[in-house]
Amino acid sequence: MRKLVLSLIILFTFAGSLLAQRVTYPQLVFRSQTPEIFIDELILPAEDGKTTLAFLFRFNNDFIPYKKIPMNNEFNAPEDAEFYSTVRLSTEIYEGELKRRQDPSANSVTRDFWSDTLFAASFEETRSNENFAAGYLETQITPGTYNFILQLSMMQEINERNTQRREINIPNLQEAKKGEIYFTRNRSEVNGLQQLELMNLEDNVPYGKDFYAAIRIPD
Structure with a gap:
């Protein structure tokens, strides 16, 4: 059986954004109705016995x-820019299962952050939910059990907004018997390889628009 090798790339559009609501950051992350934030964990194959863990995110204006x-x-700034904002999202991953509050802290495996300065041309644009800032954080780690925390800071806030620690199991995809399905926005071809733009809408897809589903077939 001939298998199609897909080269997945993560491409995102960066745009301007606005106004924090009077609710907590974890509530916004997990709120199901009219979400202003999308944050999703994505597991991808890697080399040398490791697995890629990526955090895809999108912050609406x-x-x-x-x-x-x-x-x-x-x-x-662009010539037509009238407003600005700064955003920083960081992640820290710890080894082992999620511990109880009184247990000693686990060893930190890796840290990473994304930051950017955003601009908008008008007040109406800053309030538009069709414009957004988006990106991703990724790391390659050995398969196993980990827990992680996300921290968000806007306009250089001193006190970062933290999510609760969450546990995640990283499988060895090279030994997996079942494949995975990835939602993608569009596709292109570079040097004979298919390249797919991954969506950053958690488990959602755009209403009334075409999309692709990429399926990884195990060996």
């Missing part, structure tokens, strides 16, 4: 606070 760009500034 009606979530991020904006400020008017001051007259004297050092921003490398």
Whole structure:
């Protein structure tokens, strides 16, 4: 049986955003109705016996606070930009199962962060839920059980917003008997390899628009 080898790439569009609501960050992450934040964990094959763990995220404009760009500034902003914001998302992964509060802390395996300065051309654009900032964090780790925490900071806040620690099991996809399905937005071909743009809408797909489903076939 001939197998199609797909080269998955993660591509995202960065856009401007606004205004934090008076609810907690974990509530926004897991709220099912009109979500302003999408954060999803994605497990992908890697080499040398490791597995790639990626955190895909998207922050809609009606979530991020904006400020008017001051007259004297050092921003490398677009000519039509009138508002700006800064966003930083970091993750820390710990080895082992999730421990009770009184147990000693587990060893940190890896840390990573994403940060960016966002711009908007008008106040209406900052309030639009059709514009968003998006990206991903990824790391390659040995299969096993881990737990992780996400931290969000906007406009250089001193106190970061933390999620509760969550446990995650990282399988060895090279030994898996079943494949996985990945939702993708579109596809292209580079040097004879299929490249797919992964969606960052958790388990959702755009209403009334075409999408692709990429299936990994185990050896």
